[in-house]
Amino acid sequence: MSITKTGWIGLGKMGIPMSQQLIKAGYAVTVYNRSTDKEETLKAMGAATASSPQKLIQDTDAVVIMVSDDAAITSIFSGENGLLSAKVSGKIIINMSTVSPAISKQMADLCEQQGNYYLDAPVSGSVKQAEEGTLVIMVGGDEKAFEQAKPVLEKIGKLTILVGDTGAGNKAKLVINTLLGVYSQGLAEAVLFAEKNGIKTEDLITLLNNGAMGSPYIKIKGDAIIKDNYTAAFALKHIAKDLRLAKDIGLSTPLGKVTYQTFQDAEAKLGNEDIIAVIKQVRG
16 A cells, blocks of 8 residues: 555644655645634644544554543543544554554554554654654554555655564653653753862753764753753653553663653652753752
8 A cells, every 4th residue: 555645643743744745745644622712823834723632543544642641542532532433454554653553453453454554663862853854763564564664754754763563662762761851850960969079061062962972862952951942842741650660661770760850750840841851850
């Protein structure tokens, strides 16, 4: 099956620029979002809209989902007028959300019962990479379905890899986001340690960025710390959620456990701020 008509569910900070990549690439895109006002940007680019997930999957070859958590996935698939209520077959459903491997296995089983394919395909990268079409995509699921979906995914990301069966993409993403949490807390602690010893944050970040430890992440988040700007590119509440999911699949390493607890403790107060706002939690 060649995918030409693509449905998109979820128009948040990531979903809008990701779906725009498909429109720019010439795909016929139909969107659904619970808040219909967010559909306007896509409609202006030529996208159609659907009144429900049920209607969306009926009118498209494949459906891409980018939402926040397991509860949202359950609603999209099994809720009133959800994807499964359409009772169609031969569709590919690509879930790019960062969710649990367990929910992916559950939804994949339900899709298979109706003759559809399910791929878990979370991404590594933030809004800037979504806008540039340079996300890294890790996929779990059937190899044949992956090959059919790959041309679509390659318009969204610069690298797309099938890493295993259903849920493997989710597991890979949780591994990566665990390192993201560790790295964020590590950067915050380094800044505070330097500060305690009379080293200016600006000087520390300059030194880091010009040495072997330099990275785009340190540049971006170091600049955020310097400017005291914690407007969320990736909200702290999301990494807190991801670390809970990681713990559910066995995260038990020393740094992992410490990072998990730090972000859980920070979530109530700092959840809507950027991930690097963890520096406020570490500062105490």
